[in-house]
Amino acid sequence: xxxxxxxxxxxxxxxxxxxxxxxxxxxxxxxxxxxxxxxxxxxxxxxxxxxxxxxxxxxxxxxxxxxxxxxxxxxxxxxxxxxxxxxxxxxxxxxxxxxxxxxxxxxxxxxxxxxxx
Numbered sequence: 320x321x322x323x324x325x326x327x328x329x330x331x332x333x334x335x336x337x338x339x340x341x342x343x344x345x346x347x348x349x350x351x352x353x354x355x356x357x358x359x360x361x362x363x364x365x366x367x368x369x370x371x372x373x374x375x376x377x378x379x380x381x382x383x384x385x386x387x388x389x390x391x392x393x394x395x396x397x398x399x400x401x402x403x404x405x406x407x408x409x410x411x412x413x414x415x416x417x418x419x420x421x422x423x424x425x426x427x428x429x430x431x432x433x434x435x436x
Contacts, residue, residue: 338352338421338422338424339351339352339407339408339409339421339423339424340352340424341407341424341426342426343426343427343428343429344428345401345428345429345430346397346398346399346400346401346428347395347396347397347398347399347428348395348396348399348405348407348426348428349393349394349395349396350367350393350394350396350407350409351391351392351393352365352391352392352393352409352421353390353391353392354386354390354392354411355390360413360414360415361386361413362386362411362412362413363386363412363413363414364383364384364385364386364412365383365384365386365392365394365409365410365411365412366381366382366383366384366409366410366412366417367381367382367384367394367396367407367408367409368380368381368382368407368408368409368410368420369382369396369405369406369407369408370405370406371400371403371404371405372403372404372405372406372425373403373404382394382396399428400428401428401429401430402427402428402429402430403427403428404425404426404427405425405426405427405428406423406424406425407423407424407425407426408420408421408422408423409421409423
């Protein structure tokens with residue numbers, strides 16, 4: 320787990336993320352999610368963290384994603400190693416702090432996968 324996220328306290332009124340989903344391509348993935356923000360506690364940005372699921376080593380990568388006006392969000396992650404599983408998780412951030420880390424999902428980029436859209 321990302322030390323930045325792991326060490327931050329869970330603060331009341333912090334944003335929740337509905338289950339993220341993803342699709343994979345050759346060395347990349349697109350992650351989709353929805354937020355449950357309220358007008359009194361708007362989300363400022365999101366943190367998408369991801370890491371390879373290989374043995375005990377965890378090299379965590381994070382990408383900051385600006386908030387859009389709609390509640391549906393997505394981000395493209397490139398430079399992934401094909402045929403290796405990655406765990407992707409999304410965290411919402413607002414003025415009260417970090418929301419809870421969602422359970423996330425495991426994706427497997429593959430050489431012959433083609434992203435459509």
